[in-house]
Amino acid sequence: MTRTLLGMAVGLALSAGPLTAQAQSDEDVKMGFIVKKPEQAWFINEQKAATALGEEKGFEVVRLSGEDGQEVLSAIDNLNSQGAQGFVICPPDVRLGPAIMNRAKQYGMKVVTVDDRFLNSDGEPMKDVPHLGMSGYKIGEQVGNAIAEEMDDRGWDPDEVAALRITNYELPTAKERTDGATAALLESGFKKDNIFDAPQQNTDTSSAFSAASPVFSKRGDFEHWVIYALNEESVLGGVRASEQYGLDPDQVIGVGINGSGAAFAEFSRETPTGFYGTVAVSSTMHGRQSADNLYQWITDGEKPKANTETAGKLMTRDNWEDVREELGL
Secondary structure: OOHHHHHHHHHHHHHOOOOOOOOOOHHHOEEEEEEOOOOOHHHHHHHHHHHHHHHHHOOEEEEEEOOOHHHHHHHHHHHHHOOOOEEEEOOOOHHHHHHHHHHHHHHOOEEEEEOOOOEOOOOOEOOOOOEEEEOHHHHHHHHHHHHHHHHHHHOOOHHHEEEEEEEOOOOHHHHHHHHHHHHHHHHOOOOHHHEEEEEOOOOOHHHHHHHHHHHHHHOOOOOEEEEEOOOHHHHHHHHHHHHHHOOOHHHEEEEEEEOOHHHHHHHOOOOOOOEEEEEEOOHHHHHHHHHHHHHHHHHHOOOOOOEEEEOOEEEEOOOHHHHHHHHOO
């Protein structure tokens, strides 16, 4: 999000006049579920899981998109007009936290964040807003360890391997994940000078492809590559770029994070690719649990824990169907 758009969103939130929350009974609970990338499999799973829980427990979930600050604020206005008592959100920009909470408080809405945590004006987590997510750094360490182990199994000399680190430091979650992976790789004996950054403008496959392609072109002296990023879509962008450059699957080890449709499709290909694996986290659980936390808060007045962190499990071409069933993906 640009600085201008961020300022506009804050201004819109602060300029709104006093608004009246609509009272609802416990038997008529309605909540929103706002996600920043509604087309990505991870967020589709989250929203579906929250909706399914609502059908079980008798509350309604309104699934909305919030791809920028303006759309998020419009979504909150929409929810208020429908009588919602609160919403779960994965924000498009964590710095929008204060503006989003300002608007929510004007409507008397309760808010729970999922995946990406709000930051305050000082860049610190907003601990008064309940959050459910994964420890980005620990998940990243799992990625780095998985890569190091596969390198060892293939007999690769770490001194002769290059790492493509697809980065997005505007997103704290992304930095935590890639920092964790980097630390684990270095701990395993990987050379720091062999790690090359590919800054991406977005968090999808096409953005990662565009960021990765020039790196391969400039570093043609390496025959073996490892690829990591904040999610599997970005790693897949790096893998596609490696293929275009002419690298064979056995010259590449890409490990992502999430465990969603993008990974399932890659593992289902008849011929293996450089996408070795992904650290799978249950998006279904994230959607279900965050919605349930908000529901309990609305109906019982029980505010969720300030921060709940989930763990991941390595999913590869050999075990992906078993892991998928185990995590309910």
